[in-house]
Amino acid sequence: MTLSVVLFAVLSILAIASALVTITSKHPIRSAMGLVFHFFMLAGLYLTLSAQFIAALQVLVYAGAIMVLVIFVIMLLNLGDEEKLKYKVNPRQVIGIFLGAALLVMLGTIYVTNVSVAGFNKEIAANIGTAQFLGNELYTKYIFPVEAIGILLTAAIVGAIVLAKRKLN
Amino acid sequence: MPEIIWTIIEASIKALAVVGGIQLMAALNVYLERKISAFAQNRIGPNRVGPFGTLQPFADVFKLFLKEDIVPKNADKFFHSLAPVLSLSIAIAVWAVIPFSSYVDIGDRRIYMGIAPDINVGLLFILAMTSVGVYGITLAGWSSNNKYSLLGGLRSSAQMISYELSMGLSLIGIVLITGSLSLNDIVNHQLAWDGWRWNIFLQPVGFVIFLITAFAETNRAPFDLPEAEPELVGGFNTEYSGMKFGMFFLAEYANMTTSSVLIVLFYLGGWALPVPAETLGLKDGSIALAAAHFLVFFIKVLMLLFFFIWVRWSIPRFRYDQLMNLGWKILLPISLLNVLLTALGVLYLK
Numbered sequence: 001m002t003l004s005v006v007l008f009a010v011l012s013i014l015a016i017a018s019a020l021v022t023i024t025s026k027h028p029i030r031s032a033m034g035l036v037f038h039f040f041m042l043a044g045l046y047l048t049l050s051a052q053f054i055a056a057l058q059v060l061v062y063a064g065a066i067m068v069l070v071i072f073v074i075m076l077l078n079l080g081d082e083e084k085l086k087y088k089v090n091p092r093q094v095i096g097i098f099l100g101a102a103l104l105v106m107l108g109t110i111y112v113t114n115v116s117v118a119g120f121n122k123e124i125a126a127n128i129g130t131a132q133f134l135g136n137e138l139y140t141k142y143i144f145p146v147e148a149i150g151i152l153l154t155a156a157i158v159g160a161i162v163l164a165k166r167k168l169n
Numbered sequence: 170m171p172e173i174i175w176t177i178i179e180a181s182i183k184a185l186a187v188v189g190g191i192q193l194m195a196a197l198n199v200y201l202e203r204k205i206s207a208f209a210q211n212r213i214g215p216n217r218v219g220p221f222g223t224l225q226p227f228a229d230v231f232k233l234f235l236k237e238d239i240v241p242k243n244a245d246k247f248f249h250s251l252a253p254v255l256s257l258s259i260a261i262a263v264w265a266v267i268p269f270s271s272y273v274d275i276g277d278r279r280i281y282m283g284i285a286p287d288i289n290v291g292l293l294f295i296l297a298m299t300s301v302g303v304y305g306i307t308l309a310g311w312s313s314n315n316k317y318s319l320l321g322g323l324r325s326s327a328q329m330i331s332y333e334l335s336m337g338l339s340l341i342g343i344v345l346i347t348g349s350l351s352l353n354d355i356v357n358h359q360l361a362w363d364g365w366r367w368n369i370f371l372q373p374v375g376f377v378i379f380l381i382t383a384f385a386e387t388n389r390a391p392f393d394l395p396e397a398e399p400e401l402v403g404g405f406n407t408e409y410s411g412m413k414f415g416m417f418f419l420a421e422y423a424n425m426t427t428s429s430v431l432i433v434l435f436y437l438g439g440w441a442l443p444v445p446a447e448t449l450g451l452k453d454g455s456i457a458l459a460a461a462h463f464l465v466f467f468i469k470v471l472m473l474l475f476f477f478i479w480v481r482w483s484i485p486r487f488r489y490d491q492l493m494n495l496g497w498k499i500l501l502p503i504s505l506l507n508v509l510l511t512a513l514g515v516l517y518l519k
Contacts, residue, residue, distance in 0.1 A: 003173060029248065029311065036304070056293035064300025065330070068307070072326050075311045075319065130289055131350050 007048050015041035028074045032067060039063040051129040175278075183284045187264045195422040196226035202422075202478050209482040230415060238411035241314060248312035253409065253416035256305025260423040263298045266291040267430060268352055270440055270463035274454035281353065282459060291352040292344065295431065296337055299386055303329045305420065306388070306405045313408035321404030324394050324489070331496035332385035332392075338504035339378040342511040343368055343435055356439030364441035374507045376436045378500055383428040385496070388421065390481040394489060429473035433466060437473075440466040 018041060021034035039062045046055035127133055138146050200215070200223060207214025215222030240249055268286030272279050281287060288294070303326050310322015344350060346368065347358045359366050369376045385392040396404030406417050433439060440462035442449070451458040487495070 029245075029308075033248075033304075033308075036301075052288065052290045053293070056290040056297050059297040060293060060300055064297055064303075064333075068300070068303055068326055068330060071304075071307060071311075072323070072330075075307070075323060131293070132289070 004048050008045070011041050011044040011048065015045065029071065032071050032074060035070075036063050036067045039067070049129070053129055053131045053134050179280065180284055184265075187284060188261060191261055191264060191423050191426065192419070194426045195419050196230075198422040198425055198474060198478075199226040199229065199418075201474060202481075205475065205478045206482045209479075233412050233415035233418075236411040238413060239408075241408050243314040244408065245312040245314070248308045249408075250413070252305050252309035252312060253413045253420070254305075255308065256302070256420040257416045257423070259298055259302045259305060260420040260427065263295055263427050266294050266352055267427070267434070268356065268439075269430070269466055270459045272454060273456055273459045279454070282463065283352075286353045287351055289349065289351050292340060292350040292355070295352075296333075296340070299336070300329075300333055302386075302424070305417075309409065309417070310405040313405075315408050317402045318405050318407045321396060321401050321407070324401075325388060325405060328385055328388070328392065328394060328492060328496075331493060332382040332500070335378050335496065335500040335504045336382035336386065338501070338508055339372075339375040339382070340435065341508050342372045342375040345508075345511050345515045346371055352434055356434055356441075359438045360441050363445050364438065364443065367436065367438040367441070369436040369438075372436065372507075372511065374503065375511075376432075378504050378507070379435065380432060381495075381500065383432060384477070384480070385492075387424045387428050387477075389425065389477060391484045391487050392492065393481075393486060394492060425474065425477055426470070429470045429477065432473055433469045437469050 015038055018034045018038040022031045022038060025031045025034060039058055043055040043058040043063075046052075046058060203225065204214045204222070215225035218224040218228045240246060265284045266286060266288060268281060268283035270282035272281045274280075285291075306325040307322045310318045310320070310325070313319070343355060347355050349355065349358075355368075359368060384390075388394075388396070396406065401407070406414055409417060442461060442465055446453070446458055446461075449461070451461060
């Protein structure tokens with residue numbers, strides 16, 4: 001058993017456990033902190049795949065920015081324990097369960113059939129994970145999608161400000 | 170023994186040294202703060218425990234250990250205990266990528282002075298850790314179930330989110346000039362021109378922005394709104410006592426050290442000697458040269474720490490709206506402009 005296998009096992013067990021805390025906990029802050037912990041474990045999993053850049057961004061963006069905002073809102077609203085709602089079968093939940101099961105089956109078949117990706121080896125993977133490589137690819141080969149997303153996000157921010165301002169008046 | 174075992178042993182020894190060093194630096198900061206504030210206010214300051222009162226911080230911590238730990242009745246027990254631990258551990262975690270001297274060659278092993286200063290996402294790691302550092306204070310404020318604590322926690326998260334942006338943007342200038350995210354590379358890049366190509370000369374605007382945001386991120390005066398005594402009693406740590414309070418205290422002073430160290434590494438040439446190493450007769454990779462590097466680095470850090478304390482005891486606190494205006498309407502546009510100008514400069518001059 002190599003070190004990476006041990007790390008993978010520990011990180012994935014903790015990731016699943018914290019994900020369970022997130023969806024089962026009644027208290028919103030507990031859920032949110034469970035999710036933060038989950039993001040950290042995901043970052044660790046990315047590191048075992050030598051994707052350092054994605055790992056750092058995972059913590060920086062998701063744990064550091066988005067979840068801080070979520071916790072900020074929960075604290076401002078001062079939410080208490082979730083009240084027990086009457087349970088009804090929701091069509092969305094049924095579809096969700098089916099899709100989840102389908103994903104599980106897909107992943108299982110990949111594991112069982114042991115598909116190997118052509119031309120994949122550890123050195124190439126380690127190279128892809130660096131900031132230099134990603135930056136080069138994004139700003140040369142994928143420049144159009146990057147710029148399009150940039151314009152979309154700017155539009156969304158401007159829209160959010162306009163909506164917030166209108167409410168104020 | 171396989172290579173991995175050596176790496177683990179090396180990293181563990183370095184980690185122990187770094188954690189011990191941070192605690193000592195925190196003690197030194199407390200002592201300096203009390204002495205300098207005393208001089209600023211025409212007092213003598215601590216002078217009873219040890220020579221010139223130097224053992225005062227240890228007496229303080231010992232006192233905190235012996236104090237009763239009070240948890241409010243309606244507090245969320247779990248998060249109330251977790252918050253100080255988070256604060257301190259994140260403050261220490263940043264040091265995983267921070268170098269404090271060059272390297273030493275022992276046999277055919279090159280040992281860098283720092284736990285992992287050469288990883289190529291070092292700068293991003295630091296930004297990530299400063300951005301999650303807000304959890305400790307926010308959770309402390311919320312879990313105490315006290316309005317002053319909650320307001321302090323909310324203020325701190327708003328402040329840190331606002332100033333993080335300008336901080337990150339001011340560092341982009343350095344990344345553009347250096348072309349690397351590794352802290353070792355950033356310092357090595359400044360060693361050119363006989364050790365005087367400091368980023369402060371190439372990025373003066375970035376330096377000022379980073380300095381201001383460093384004050385804001387460490388919650389120190391004039392940006393210490395999360396614990397503004399006249400309005401918030403004690404801010405986020407109102408309901409903390411004993412060693413839990415001590416951990417926040419340690420974390421604050423550890424963060425102050427970290428900020429000073431980062432300013433030295435990013436802008437003030439890191440461990441660059443004022444004269445070339447050859448004129449001093451020191452060989453590359455020798456222990457003597459690494460020690461000289463460390464000494465230069467440490468003196469710079471001490472001067473910045475003095476600056477931090479000096480500012481705190483000279484300048485009054487900002488009002489909340491002034492703080493937000495400064496962050497969003499002044500620092501952010503200037504840092505965006507700085508990134509643009511630096512990018513143009515790098516494109517046409519390099």
